[in-house]
Amino acid sequence: MAADDPGAGHYLAGLNLSGRKVVVVGGGSVAQRRLPNLLAAGAEVVVIAVDPTPAVEANPRVRVDRRAYTDGDLDGAWYVLACTDDPAVNAAVVDEATRRHIFCVRADDARLGTAVTPASSRADGLTLGVLASGDHRRSAAVRDRLSAVLAGGTPGADPVPAQSHAPGVALVGGGPGAPDLITVRGRELLRRADVVVADRLAPAELLAELGPDVEVVDAAKVPYGRAMRQEAINTVLVDRAKAGKFVVRLKGGDPYVYGRGFEELQACVDAGVPVTVVPGVTSAISAPALGGIPVTHRGVTHEVVIVSGHVRPDHPDSLTDWSALARLRGTIVLMMAVERIDAFADALLAGGRDPQTPVAMIENASLPTQRVLSSDLAHAAAAAARDGLAPPAIVVIGEVAGFVDGR
Helix, strand or coil: CCCCCCCCCCCCCCCCCCCEEEECCCCCEEEEEEHHHHHHHEEEEEEEECCCHHHHHCCCEEEEEEECCCCCCCCCCCCCEEECCCCCHHHHHHHHHHHCCEEEECCCCCCHHCCCCCCEECCCCCEEEEECCCCHHHHHHHHHHHHHHHHHCCCCCCCCCCCCCEEEEEEEEEEEEHHHHCCCHHHEEEEECCCCEECCCHHHHHHHHHCCCCEECCCECCCCCCCHHHHHHHHHHHHHHHHHEEEEEEEEEECCCCCHHHHHHHHHHHHHEEEECCCCHHHHHHHHCCCCCEEEEECECCEEEEEEECCCCCCCCCCCCHHHHHCCCEEEECCHHHHHCCCCHHHHHHCCCCCCCCCEEEEEECCCCCEEEEEECCHHCCCCCCCCCCCCEEEEEEEHCCCCCCC
């Protein structure tokens, strides 16, 4: 290989970053897609960025310093990523890292850094890393095929880059959060994307698998924080597709379950843009299941009602008849309800629901940080406050919420 080949002379090694400081300079889409694997490795990540994306800024496991990089910021770091859109800043970061003998990835020009990021994945206790002399699509293709083999598939032909997709938009449900809970079709379309417009709850590790030539647009809807307006999201989908790109709109859960998917489909249809919908595993059903709770059970409940918790019961925009819900005997699943559990519980109690009705709250379903809090309707709000329940979380109300360990 030539000396200036991005893959020349690289030595693949596994870094133990658990509990060790990693500095990411820049908070845009490149940084956003690198964070999941760093966090999965247990790194203590510090992001230094003037204008981080909403998803980066809202990540509770990352320290974000909203300012410009200055020499000395790498003190104590074990690993560094230079991910800004300013080549001069990236060069300065690499220079400081080199002086300190810290390996540094330079995102805008891999040849000028001292480390590169391989196409990687995890399967069956293994971590795969592939470098392909700078051909990121090929390395991703090889990684995907090896992952498929480990998952029980077949090797197939020699790995080649994914075929391009015709211009248009795919609304893809990513499932509850774990990268292996997206559908097969959804993952295949994501692999062929030119542009990915991603929500905060979309499986973050899937973004880490995208090549550097894929444009990632952060459409994070951070609860009570910054968000990209829906009209702006619609405009991005239409404009990129009309520019000849294949756009994947990657969402958490299912696009049509409180995902505004139909609004985006209407925008594409009105603009004459081809659009397809790939259903996802909705967290309204999967989160309880992952917490050991069936939303239905023979002889216990004959109905499941999924309710949005984005407005209080007494809000003029509320379309929910809470007194009718209170009279039901079945399961109620609340989404986006963390900040208003007290109001929803009070409304159900006022409508006659038994105060001792079991309640389960599932936080970060399918992720390593998943936890389940149990209470009853009278004390659920206090339990959530005491234990620091935070979004994303699903609240299950009904007899099935009391099922524990298969009983």
